[in-house]
Amino acid sequence: MISINDLYFKYPKSEFAIQVSQMSLAAGERLAIVGPSGSGKTTLLSLIAGIETAASGTINVCGRDVSSMNDFQRRRFRISEIGFVFQRFELVDYLNVRDNIALPYLINRSLNLTPQIRKEVVVLAEKMSIEDLLHRHPNKLSQGEKQRVAICRALITSPQLILADEPTGNLDPANKQIILDLFFEQLAATDRGLVVVTHDLTVADQCDRVVDFSTFHVSKLGVTV
Amino acid sequence: MILCLFLTAVLPITVSRLLSSFEKGIYARAAATPAVIGAQGSRLDLALQSLYFNRKLENTVPYSEFKRVVAIPEITAIPIHVHHTARGYPIVATNNDYFSFRSLRFMHGRPFGIIGECVVGASVAGALQLKLGHSLLSDRPDLLGLAGDYPLKMTVVGILAGRNSSDDGAVFVDLKTQWVIEGLGHGHQDLESEEQAENVKRESDRIVALPSKVVPYTEITPENLASFHFHGSLDDFPISAIIIEAQDVKQETILEAKYQNNQRGLQFIRPEESLETLLSTLFKVKRFVSVNTWLVGISTAMLTGLVMLLSLKLRQGEMETMFKIGCERKAIATIQITELGIILAVGLGLAIAFAILLDWFATRGLENWIAGQ
Numbered sequence: 001m002i003s004i005n006d007l008y009f010k011y012p013k014s015e016f017a018i019q020v021s022q023m024s025l026a027a028g029e030r031l032a033i034v035g036p037s038g039s040g041k042t043t044l045l046s047l048i049a050g051i052e053t054a055a056s057g058t059i060n061v062c063g064r065d066v067s068s069m070n071d072f073q074r075r076r077f078r079i080s081e082i083g084f085v086f087q088r089f090e091l092v093d094y095l096n097v098r099d100n101i102a103l104p105y106l107i108n109r110s111l112n113l114t115p116q117i118r119k120e121v122v123v124l125a126e127k128m129s130i131e132d133l134l135h136r137h138p139n140k141l142s143q144g145e146k147q148r149v150a151i152c153r154a155l156i157t158s159p160q161l162i163l164a165d166e167p168t169g170n171l172d173p174a175n176k177q178i179i180l181d182l183f184f185e186q187l188a189a190t191d192r193g194l195v196v197v198t199h200d201l202t203v204a205d206q207c208d209r210v211v212d213f214s215t216f217h218v219s220k221l222g223v224t225v
Numbered sequence: 226m227i228l229c230l231f232l233t234a235v236l237p238i239t240v241s242r243l244l245s246s247f248e249k250g251i252y253a254r255a256a257a258t259p260a261v262i263g264a265q266g267s268r269l270d271l272a273l274q275s276l277y278f279n280r281k282l283e284n285t286v287p288y289s290e291f292k293r294v295v296a297i298p299e300i301t302a303i304p305i306h307v308h309h310t311a312r313g314y315p316i317v318a319t320n321n322d323y324f325s326f327r328s329l330r331f332m333h334g335r336p337f338g339i340i341g342e343c344v345v346g347a348s349v350a351g352a353l354q355l356k357l358g359h360s361l362l363s364d365r366p367d368l369l370g371l372a373g374d375y376p377l378k379m380t381v382v383g384i385l386a387g388r389n390s391s392d393d394g395a396v397f398v399d400l401k402t403q404w405v406i407e408g409l410g411h412g413h414q415d416l417e418s419e420e421q422a423e424n425v426k427r428e429s430d431r432i433v434a435l436p437s438k439v440v441p442y443t444e445i446t447p448e449n450l451a452s453f454h455f456h457g458s459l460d461d462f463p464i465s466a467i468i469i470e471a472q473d474v475k476q477e478t479i480l481e482a483k484y485q486n487n488q489r490g491l492q493f494i495r496p497e498e499s500l501e502t503l504l505s506t507l508f509k510v511k512r513f514v515s516v517n518t519w520l521v522g523i524s525t526a527m528l529t530g531l532v533m534l535l536s537l538k539l540r541q542g543e544m545e546t547m548f549k550i551g552c553e554r555k556a557i558a559t560i561q562i563t564e565l566g567i568i569l570a571v572g573l574g575l576a577i578a579f580a581i582l583l584d585w586f587a588t589r590g591l592e593n594w595i596a597g598q
Contacts (some may be wrong), residue, residue: 032475051549071553072553075551076549079550080551086546086549088542090543092543106566107547107550107551108551108552153550
């Protein structure tokens with residue numbers, strides 16, 4: 001599902017860079033990336049999603065070379081093939097839960113918000129036990145409820161790959177396990193791949209593989225994997 | 226922010242619109258009245274009275290002056306005399322040339338023909354629910370007066386179509402009708418006829434008493450019309466002003482020259498020029514509002530810009546999220562510009578709509594209020 005070779009990326013006007021000589025992820029596999037803060041874990045997710053562009057190297061995701069795509073192609077690829085779960089949920093406050101879940105369809109003309117999709121929003125909400133909250137706005141939700149909404153939003157386009165950046169970072173222990181159980185339950189039902197950046201070893205334990213950035217060579221310039 | 230934009234924009238837009246409408250209205254009426262001859266005194270009062278009928282002039286013009294001017298072939302002269310009111314509306318004594326001069330159309334009826342007939346403006350007819358054949362009493366200016374100038378009962382023979390001008394709120398009569406109201410002419414009720422005999426109570430051969438059912442107003446009827454007469458020469462009777470329309474500038478200038486240093490206490494004015502003083506005050510108000518508008522507008526624009534920038538900064542995370550999940554940056558920019566456009570459009574749109582609404586209702590009132598000052 002993911003194949004990275006000789007990847008090199010450096011932020012402009014910054015000394016920080018990351019290098020990945022080789023990394024892969026099979027279909028349906030779950031990969032956890034752990035490591036110290038500032039080691040480039042989130043940057044790697046951005047490179048896989050096509051949000052950032054590598055200076056050199058190749059990134060193949062779902063059989064397509066993301067590193068050679070232009071901005072338009074990467075955006076189209078991202079919306080259809082990748083679902084993002086953010087640490088701080090990043091819901092839109094002025095939209096209700098229903099519209100937050102359907103947000104990818106609201107902001108992209110390439111996706112059609114059909115009645116079928118509207119039903120799928122409700123089905124997903126039911127699976128995440130938030131079907132009663134569809135008319136509420138994010139400021140009326142608990143942290144756990146917000147993360148469930150964010151997970152639904154990541155899954156609504158039926159992506160092949162889920163990228164999650166610290167999905168339990170803002171949750172209390174009680175909510176964390178509930179969310180994780182629901183999240184992995186949804187993933188288990190399909191052949192989706194998962195790359196999750198986390199400091200939480202509970203999350204890492206539930207993945208198939210763990211890449212620890214702290215065990216790799218950390219140079220002055222950044223991380224070399 | 227919408228309210229802020231509305232409040233900033235509504236005052237200058239409203240004031241500008243009102244003043245423009247008023248200026249257009251008052252100038253139009255003044256421009257349609259090329260010149261006026263009246264007694265010496267305030268030029269502004271004379272202009273306003275000939276245009277709006279809303280003030281009584283202390284000094285008057287003898288009717289002989291009108292006869293002299295109207296005899297000049299190249300000059301159209303129309304007498305105007307405003308002295309009394311009927312149910313609060315000014316009675317404007319003139320001749321039937323006035324209606325064609327002002328291009329006034331009759332909605333019902335005809336011009337006045339004999340003493341005692343009147344033509345009312347559309348607003349008067351509407352407010353008093355007058356129809357053809359109805360009666361209208363003139364107001365008694367001095368209830369305690371012993372001289373006995375009783376109200377005149379007039380008959381409505383014509384109702385004018387509305388023109389959104391001061392003609393709508395006036396009662397038009399013949400000059401002689403007005404002179405009768407002023408007491409310069411009168412008729413006699415025949416109390417010696419058999420029909421009126423019961424109204425007379427003879428106390429003795431020397432004392433004749435009249436009971437209260439003898440009518441306390443003057444009424445001109447076909448029966449008593451012939452009895453109406455005036456004491457003194459009509460040439461000496463008063464009129465307020467003479468509206469002048471010359472065939473060309475040369476005739477107007479020649480006529481004007483005759484009133485320069487006039488020994489007879491008369492003056493020749495052009496209403497458009499006389500209203501300059503009044504309008505210059507309005508222009509000063511307009512200039513002040515314009516300057517104020519610029520200052521307030523700049524402050525509001527800066528404040529709006531600051532609020533928008535802060536809003537964009539606060540929403541940066543939201544926009545970044547949208548980009549990450551696949552929205553193109555151009556679409557994000559379009560969303561932001563559209564939001565700003567909607568705020569500006571609604572705020573300014575409300576201000577313009579409010580100004581139009583206020584202009585529609587208030588223009589006439591402002592014109593009348595300022596003309597009444």
